[in-house]
Amino acid sequence: MSGFDDIPFFDEEPAPRKPQPPATGGIAARAMAARDRQQRPDYLSGLNPEQAEAVESLDGPVLVLAGAGTGKTRVLTTRIAHILSTGRAFPSQILSVTFTNKAAREMKERIGVLVGHAVEGMPWLGTFHSIGVKLLRRHAELVGLRSDFTILDTDDVIRLIKQIIQAEGLDDKRWPAKQFAGMIDGWKNKGLDPAQIPEGDARAFANGKGRELYAAYQNRLRTLNACDFGDLLLHPIRMFRSNPDVLKEYHDKFRYILVDEYQDTNTAQYMWLRLLAQRPKGVPQNVCCVGDDDQSIYGWRGAEVDNILRFEKDFPGAKVIKLERNYRSTEHILGAAAHLIAHNEGRLGKTLFTERTDPDDEKVQVHAAWDSEEEARAVGEEIEQLQRKSHKLNDMAILVRASFQMREFEDRFVTLGLNYRVIGGPRFYERLEIRDAMAYFRLVCQPADDLAFERIVNTPKRGLGDTTVRTLHDYARARDIPMLAAATDIIGTDELKPKARKGLFDVVADFRRWQGLLETTPHTELAEQILDESGYTAMWQNDKSAEAPGRLENLKELIRSMEAFESLRGFLEHVSLVMDAEQNENLDAVSIMTLHSAKGLEFDTVFLPGWEEGLFPHQRALDEGGRSGLEEERRLAYVGITRAKHRCHIWFVSNRRIHGLWQSTLPSRFLDELPITHVDVAESEQSYGGYGRGGYGQSRFDKADPFQNNYSTPGWKRAQQNRSDATRDNWGSRSGHAVERIGYGESGPRSRTIDGELVAKSTSTEPSRFTVGDRVFHMKFGNGNISAIEGNKLTIDFDKAGQKRVLDGFVEKV
DNA sequence: TGGTCCTCAGTTTTT
């Protein structure tokens, strides 16, 4: 390597004020390094020995196995600061990859703080995808694109695929575009071209046309000058493979490579990294990957834990550093988490420990509730109690397995007047009105963006229905021109009816005018003008529906958020990659989110509701993922527990409403995998009965608490047995215990209570043992009369609880 | 073209 100034890139920073980076391994470098070791700079002083080693091992491959709360981000950022301040590389010579924009943003901030003075940029710190875009914009022509290609999001992709399926003369109902989009995504995650996909996969869709459709889709993307998210990884890989000279430029350029959350990389990302990390024999591969195999929870979307497990083979001579000293949680929380995760096989094996022990630290609490309503109520009460002891709501979080669980908490918090915020719900940029507006902007910047054209050509209504659009589409395809251009042509002919022609004429004129203003008018102003002149704003102003005002407000917000950008183009690029909008952090509120979105976060108090078989671990994970599915669920549980700093409260319920029907549930097997030494079973003052309090009968907890005798009540033991049985057929065994009785009615069908589908199907043909008008008793709702029967689903008018629908296994004739 | 009815499905999510 001769240096950096002969690398022909123009966006790199000018000559540094700091010391010149000497050639690696040079005498000066070693002297400087020695000096730095003697006078350890500030930023190194707070590190523990393992962290310091991870930061200072700069030559050769390094794998940092960073357990939860062990200072992973700190190591990464300090390592970069160290590289910079020892003059080993310029910011532009460090490639640093994260998975989310948020992680990238945080790293930039923290590096800035560490280095003190302004570090220009870190132009190559970003997500795999944003770095992919950057590479592609420079070398687009090498993969058959123009550098102004557009990036399609999921919605665009689905619409495009739908068109392709229809164009093939296939029934798009039988072969849903969404499903195929998922398949393509899966293939791209694995780095597969149409030619490379497995024969079985190719046959599985559309009577064996899978491969053909995938190829057609790629062709279509190329004509549209567009990429989907997968292409942002695959195109650079293709480009590097077929242009070794270009790859070499980047080899010379990137002196250090860092990868965050390595356990989440998929095969394509892995190939990408391998390519960039290649070095001639004898040249050290300065790759540093940071991750935690125990926190790999994205297998279902293509992440390969294997990548991290295989690191030492992939990068010979790699140094592996484990960070196990935890700075986040109490010993009880760590003890519980460690014991749980130890049930997984195929781990690299870390055990977190902490040096702080405080006898006042609370153990992990396990609570039982009668049903999910009570669960929400009780959690709400706990939160209020903590609040009274002046704990901040911001320090509390409810982490659920599936988003439908959020609703009951939200309902409850609304009635309590408790502030909450839902993290991860539908996103700002995915809203209808925002996407419409964006389509207008896209088409102004990108006249060839047919998907944008089709989206808004008749929004607001301009009398341009399906027929017109199809005519335009065919016209454009036949001549291989964009649809907007086709529209321009076609209005000069008499191919359209006068009404459509007029409408189209106006649209074309509008866009031509806006395009003309692109360079001269400030972009926020132009954006507003576009929305007004197109009639889009008016469309919502005239809309009387309840959402309309909100939508208008969102449009204003959209314009406002554009102010931070220099141009419409810059804004569009940002949005296509960064779909998140910032949350209001000033409000003190409880966070509600899924376990998946909680990864990387921490809270003083964490509530983990819904620890029941079938929900957590999720039935589908077990059915589809088998053993590895179960292990991933267990890692998810591990992630959940390790989010907590001081208090971790786990809940399970006996009855949960699934698809509108009340079903009885069994405690999660994960509860049994917690160590009793670090866990307390919460004894609650209040009745677990909920409705039962009023005298409909006793809650099962009045008689038997499943936690008595260290989790060894007969019911629970039996539940354990049933679960571990390979055959799911022995549901007949039962005793007088309440748990059993609820789930498997005396003479009811032999069906699994957790799995709603099985229950529903297995009985649909059998005649019901009940008839309308029967007087029945239900454990939760008490007495009532049957008013309707559908298969095994009963509609019952309860005396006190009102009308409910329940499964027949839950009630008895009186 | 717009609204209403019906059917169907129903984990997790980033880019």
Next chain:
DNA sequence: CTGAGGACCA
């Protein structure tokens, strides 16, 4: 039970 998406009719 809910929400989405499609079919169907005015």
